[in-house]
Amino acid sequence: MKKILLGLLIVAALSACSSSEEKVDIPTQVQTLNESVEMNAATLTDVKSGNEEIRAQLEEGQQKAAVMAEHMKMVKAFEGTGVTVTAVDNGLHLTLPGDTAFQSSKAVLNESIKTILDPIAETLMTYPGTDAVIKGHTDSSGPEEFNQKLSEDRAMAVSTYLMDKGIDSSRIESIGVGSSEPTDDNDTRDGRTANRRVDITITY
Structure with missing residues (x-):
């Protein structure tokens, strides 16, 4: 997350300094930067949520496998x-x-x-x-x-x-x-x- 923010700040700084002839609109650049940060944060949240869902599915599968193993053990007993x-x-x-x-x-x-x-x-x-x-x-x-x-x-x-x-x-x-x-x-x-x-x- 820190790397993403740092990259965005650098891009913003370079854009501000790229032409001395252009008028620097700092509020607009700050707004654009904030929107980019929010978008990346949302993306990271979605990725984290997806990983948690996958982990939950794996744990559920492992639990079902354990139950079936116990089932077979008892059937044999x-x-x-x-x-x-x-x-x-x-x-x-x-x-x-x-x-x-x-x-x-x-x-x-x-x-x-x-x-x-x-x-x-x-x-x-x-x-x-x-x-x-x-x-x-x-x-x-x-x-x-x-x-x-x-x-x-x-x-x-x-x-x-x-x-x-x-x-x-x-x-x-x-x-x-x-x-x-x-x-x-x-x-x-x-x-x-x-x-x-x-x-x-x-x-x-």
Whole structure:
């Protein structure tokens, strides 16, 4: 910026001294100089703004790449466990099958599901800026009140396990929705099995 101003001042000075026969209009030259300075300042501002936009785009791309890398790592970690992992906006969505996660009609975690929850806890520890929403679901069998309570208790059981692993409770939201959000047909055995689940959404 200083070089531009210096150059403009030199040009102005040379123009003023180029002909002793011409009347020197100092106010006009000062106005012209100021206009040139303002134009160059505006150009520099546009360039700076463009650079910041490019930098923001690069940072966003790097963040998305990191999320995808973590996604692939978790998909690999859960191979053969029955857990479904999908990418969602700003995070990951995991579905844990309730039949293998809990004892029948209870909110007691099976030992097998704990080995699945461990890498989830590790991910939350590795990324302190992440949060988790844990949602319990049931099929439509049985009284609605019982299903609602069971879904809440199962979501809380998962939340408690993660908190016992060192995840702060402020980063975890636990929700039970009973049978209100089925993903399959409750009129079939397989459908009811699919609907008995726990969803975990990890947001970055």
